[in-house]
Amino acid sequence: MDFATARTLVRAATLGIDDLERAIAAAGACAAVDFLLDEIRPRLRLSELSEFDQDTIVRLCLQAGAETVHRDLVVRRNGSGWAFGPSGEHPVAAAAVITQDLAEALRGTVSPSGASAATRSVQWRDADDFTAFHSPPAAFRVVQRLLAAMERRDDRDLSALAAHHGSDKWGLHNYTPHYQRHFEPLRDEPIVLLEIGVGGYQDPTGGGASLRMWRDFFPRALVYGLDVVDKSAHDEGRIRTLLADQADPGSLSRAVEPIGRPDIIIDDGSHINKHVLSTFRALFPLLRPGGKYVIEDLQTAYWPSFGGSEQSTCDPHTTIGLLKDLVDGLNHQELTERNPRSSSTTDTQIAGVHFHHNLAVLDKGLNLEPGAPSWLARTQPES
Numbered sequence: 256m257d258f259a260t261a262r263t264l265v266r267a268a269t270l271g272i273d274d275l276e277r278a279i280a281a282a283g284a285c286a287a288v289d290f291l292l293d294e295i296r297p298r299l300r301l302s303e304l305s306e307f308d309q310d311t312i313v314r315l316c317l318q319a320g321a322e323t324v325h326r327d328l329v330v331r332r333n334g335s336g337w338a339f340g341p342s343g344e345h346p347v348a349a350a351a352v353i354t355q356d357l358a359e360a361l362r363g364t365v366s367p368s369g370a371s372a373a374t375r376s377v378q379w380r381d382a383d384d385f386t387a388f389h390s391p392p393a394a395f396r397v398v399q400r401l402l403a404a405m406e407r408r409d410d411r412d413l414s415a416l417a418a419h420h421g422s423d424k425w426g427l428h429n430y431t432p433h434y435q436r437h438f439e440p441l442r443d444e445p446i447v448l449l450e451i452g453v454g455g456y457q458d459p460t461g462g463g464a465s466l467r468m469w470r471d472f473f474p475r476a477l478v479y480g481l482d483v484v485d486k487s488a489h490d491e492g493r494i495r496t497l498l499a500d501q502a503d504p505g506s507l508s509r510a511v512e513p514i515g516r517p518d519i520i521i522d523d524g525s526h527i528n529k530h531v532l533s534t535f536r537a538l539f540p541l542l543r544p545g546g547k548y549v550i551e552d553l554q555t556a557y558w559p560s561f562g563g564s565e566q567s568t569c570d571p572h573t574t575i576g577l578l579k580d581l582v583d584g585l586n587h588q589e590l591t592e593r594n595p596r597s598s599s600t601t602d603t604q605i606a607g608v609h610f611h612h613n614l615a616v617l618d619k620g621l622n623l624e625p626g627a628p629s630w631l632a633r634t635q636p637e638s
């Protein structure tokens with residue numbers, strides 16, 4: 256990569272996207288990708304990861320107009336090095352494929368203000384592997400480091416903290432950018448955060464990644480993690496674990512009683528619809544006004560194996576059915592007689608319902624805004 260091309264690209268990356276696309280076209284997509292990899296390389300620090308017992312490959316597909324440039328990041332087994340190379344030269348198949356618009360990737364990597372990652376997708380080869388669900392594949396840490404290097408993540412950034420602690424809330428899922436936006440106003444407050452589901456399942460010492468991530472994100476928070484398995488091995492400093500079965504509202508209420516009123520509750524436990532609903536009924540009243548109630552992994556609402564429904568996407572026994580009903584509750588003042596609604600206490604206690612892929616964030620707050628004036632016609636005049 257010659258210096259003049261690098262200088263043109265780095266300057267264009269801080270201008271408008273059109274300027275950057277023109278600069279990429281002038282330099283050639285392959286040269287622009289080489290420049291991008293030169294920027295990423297020193298930030299990766301992959302040699303710190305030593306857990307690979309086989310070569311691991313993550314493929315980058317960078318799109319510039321009709322052209323796509325492919326590069327493989329090969330991490331060799333037993334910490335014996337890593338390198339970017341042309342795709343498909345290594346006999347091992349890529350564990351994950353990251354696809355993104357090249358101009359957006361360049362902007363995110365070199366522009367001081369960063370950029371969105373709206374055109375990025377991450378596809379996993381072993382997404383269907385059962386063991387990958389319980390313990391993320393080795394390539395997960397490589398993908399996290401690569402994404403962090405491409406986004407100039409710093410220590411104010413929740414996705415960087417997820418990568419640091421090994422939480423799958425970023426990398427496998429894409430939850431942390433949403434959390435960052437919703438939780439930022441509470442960041443420096445002395446809050447109480449409760450997460451259902453510590454992680455690690457039957458292993459008492461497993462999991463705990465998200466608790467440590469929350470501890471570092473909220474410097475004044477008390478962080479509680481509740482699990483059906485004793486996870487007290489993770490108790491340290493501002494982190495405490497609680498032992499209870501979320502399927503049993505009585506045991507749940509008794510376990511959380513000593514912690515007082517939480518400001519944030521996150522349900523990342525069994526993801527069984529019945530449990531998520533009963534947990535919401537038991538814990539939402541405890542949440543402090545101004546607090547956030549979060550439900551993760553909403554995909555199970557569509558899966559009968561988790562008590563979800565294939566028959567109706569509005570089934571009130573599913574999390575998605577509950578959340579859609581809360582949306583009507585938000586607008587309960589506007590419903591007409593043809594849409595009767597039996598009132599619920601949450602109608603006046605939820606001020607916002609935010610949906611993201613597999614994630615919902617509820618704002619607890621007064622919803623007493625009156626409906627539109629009565630003289631505004633609600634029904635179509637007879638023709």
Ligand SMILES: C[S@@+](CC[C@H](N)C(=O)[O-])C[C@H]1O[C@@H](n2cnc3c(N)ncnc32)[C@H](O)[C@@H]1O
Nearest residue numbers: 452453454455456465482483500501523524525
């Ligand atoms: C997806 S993991 C949690 C991951 C963790 N929150 C993180 O982001 O690192 C789910 C956890 O929920 C726990 N769990 C499963 N069923 C539960 C139940 N009925 N009550 C409480 N915890 C449960 C499991 O033991 C497991 O550790």
